Amino acid sequence: MKLTNIKTNHPHYPFVEKLFLDAFPESERRPVDAQRRNVDENEAFSCYLLTEDDRPIGFITVWQLDGFYYGEHFAVDPSLRNGGYGSRVMKHLLHELPLPFVLEAEVPTDDLSRRRVGFYERQGFRVWDKDYVQPPYRPGDASLPLYLMVANESEAMPPVDAVRRAIYREVYGVE
Numbered sequence: 001m002k003l004t005n006i007k008t009n010h011p012h013y014p015f016v017e018k019l020f021l022d023a024f025p026e027s028e029r030r031p032v033d034a035q036r037r038n039v040d041e042n043e044a045f046s047c048y049l050l051t052e053d054d055r056p057i058g059f060i061t062v063w064q065l066d067g068f069y070y071g072e073h074f075a076v077d078p079s080l081r082n083g084g085y086g087s088r089v090m091k092h093l094l095h096e097l098p099l100p101f102v103l104e105a106e107v108p109t110d111d112l113s114r115r116r117v118g119f120y121e122r123q124g125f126r127v128w129d130k131d132y133v134q135p136p137y138r139p140g141d142a143s144l145p146l147y148l149m150v151a152n153e154s155e156a157m158p159p160v161d162a163v164r165r166a167i168y169r170e171v172y173g174v175e
Contacts (some may be wrong), residue, residue: 001088003048003060003096008036012049016059023075027144030137044170050076050089057085060093065166067158068150071103072171090123100157101125102167104134104146117147125149129160135172 006013017036020029029035038045044065050058058076062069071093076085094101105120106113107130117127129148136143148160158166168174 001057001085001092002051003089003092004051005046006049007040007047010049012051012056013039015056016047016049019059019075019077020073022078024073027137027141029073048093050085052085058089060089062093062097063167063171064099065170066162067156068100068102068163068166069097070167070171071101074103086119087123090120094124094151097152100150100152100154102128102148102150102163104132105149107145107147117149120149120151123151125151129164132164135168135174137172 004010006016008017017032020035021032030038038061039047044063046062046064048060048062049056050060056077057080058074060074061072063072074086074089076083076089103120103125105117105127108114108117121127126149127147128150132146132148134144134146148163150157157163165175
């Protein structure tokens with residue numbers, strides 16, 4: 001498995017963008033033009049294409065913020081799900097990125113959301129903040145109650161309030 005940081009001119013970027021649009025409802029993603037700007041211009045933002053034997057299998061977007069990484073979107077091609085790719089990607093990513101890694105997960109209210117939280121727990125994450133609220137990606141949209149989960153914790157890890165403020169400011173553009 002290979003993770004390649006790509007830009008919008010990469011031959012597999014259309015695969016990534018289609019998966020981004022198909023895997024995440026509009027309320028859980030920024031507009032396409034803003035996403036493309038981040039991919040091409042934002043130095044804190046990385047869009048990793050996941051490939052195996054040169055075949056695209058998924059993507060993950062990662063922000064490098066002050067003292068930690070934040071994983072924003074992660075998806076595997078639906079035809080390849082439940083094949084162990086997600087676990088392998090997370091293990092590889094957590095090994096390669098030396099800082100604590102934070103992500104958002106749905107509050108476990110049904111079987112699917114419980115399975116997602118369980119998946120991340122099996123990869124070494126723990127629920128860190130149950131009172132986290134994701135700001136909306138678009139004006140007029142509602143906020144979304146989520147959990148913050150963390151892996152690769154260290155003593156140098158910023159406190160949860162500082163992490164939340166950094167995510168709000170850098171990722172969502174709110175204070």
